Amino acid sequence: MTSYTVYMDQLPGLLELWAKEFQVHVPVEVEEGIYDFVPWRKDEEIAWEYDVAYNTLKRFFLPPRETLLRFDPAACTAEVVCEAPKQLLFGVHPYDVKAANQLDTLMRKDVPDNNFIARKKNTVIFALEPAAVARNAFWASVDAHKVDNGYDLYWTRISSASFHVEVATRRGKELLLAGGPLDLATDADKEATRRAHQRIVKESLRNGLKYPWRETADILSRAWDSTLWQHRARHCFSCGTCNLVCPTCYCFDMKEELDNSLTKGERYREWDGCMMDSFSRVAGDHNFRPHTRERFRHRYYRKGKYIFDKIGQLGCVGCGRCVSGCTSGIADPKAVFNELWEADRHDS
């Protein structure tokens, strides 16, 4: 695969070129020690060494609120709305690329969700090798330290002044060479890239699952009656933060609203969360998961088993956002899974 060496001082020119065609988003330090993707502006200092983006990147493909239809209630007609801005996410860590790939697979399954697919298609992703591991992250232990698709270019910072950039798609190559020819990467640069990857994976592995991630679904298949669910969920506020910050949670609600004249309206979808009490309530006020322990368990089954049973991947990429975001400190997938594994080992 072709790869190039890009020098730091070549970047401003390239970013300007890309920004003509795309809404470019980059990671920056938004508050001390807190990073997030924001629209790129000239002179914006990109946080190349960010550990994790505070908010999940799913918002670029599945916005928190997305209009799906515009309708005329009197005529009873509706037209499809499918907005897909051209956007470029520069600096996406592999675990977030993996999460986006997973959403893509699930949204294409059975009946494809064209709104999601259109947005994803119009999004250029420049992946970036992480240079730091967030305190609560454990992505290497859940197989999310590497991805082999779902990005256009893969950037690794190999010195304070240069990057090694591996080309993954034609679109990526065209954008990379938009400002003119670049130096092909040398063997030394490739070696530096390999070492950077090894170093960070090693660091990420310090914190993680104590067993091979593939066993999670199997462990869960025997954990339905574990007391862990009750123990942890006793402190759950059902706030849904873990759902909101999770890069692989994609449940949504369908809602609609009319304009002031009541002659036009739109139907939209809005992020929803299975941790919320209202999530599985049906007509007649019956609730299929009325207790926090049931909702808590459902979430971990979905991450560890249901998605695995469907597509062979863990529904958790180990980003640790839920751990950091949880109001009462109970939402930690690695702690939950490790505890269940310990109990399972003890039982068998």
Next chain:
Amino acid sequence: MTPDTLFQYVPTPATLVKKEKLSDFVTLFTFQPDSGRALMHKPGQFIMLSMYGVGEAPFSVSSPPNASGSTFELAVRRIGNVTNAMHAMKVGQKVGIRGPYGTSFPVQDFVGKDTIFVAGGLGYIPLRSLLHYQLRHRDEFGRIIVMIGCRNPSERIFIDQIKELEARDDVEVYETVDCGDESWCGNVGLITSLLPHVEIDPDITHVAMVGPPVMYKFVIKQCQARGISRENIYVSLERHMKCGIGKCGHCQINGLNACVEGPVFKYHDIQTHPEAI
């Protein structure tokens, strides 16, 4: 690609052509798709119905496939925003529909077999589609045994149709209410009180059951005690589907999406799913 895959969330218009009150809370709505084309649903499937400006909700189709021309029927209880708005509709008004969605009762598996219909409360609504299909092709099916249970006599629906069924000699109808009143001189007791009165041949009996969540496990236990195989017990599990296409997560029963892998399940396939029954 069918239109469904292109515009997965866009409803098409249908017009209300008839409205008939079934009880104080339940009304039977007959709709005609404006396209003139029949819904092409199978018994047990559901559609998503839009009352623009109010919302969208899932409803089981109550009429058998292609009952008369291209109209279809929904029997709806007034209970939330969408259903209240539906009850306020006048004939000639329009709604949006998309679907049909989900699995259906596998009609071919019932051919030549005896069928017990177990309808708890509004469960009669989706079962009616299969029941009327069987009645239309009466010769192809064995005994038709219909068991209906309601909380009280005022909640009974399709009263006249059920009376007509009772008058037929090729249909066996058993009805009960949980609590009787002065107007009721029939059976009083839970729906589980009906099955013991019926002689069945478990080897050729299929069960189709729809009712409130609490009903299933008791009736299933009873059916199994009578020797009916879990392969021949079909249930329709209703959840609040929001997207209808297996994405939004609302109707999940463990790892299953009730909108795609259900709502009709063979009991054998869901018995290990603790959230199902």
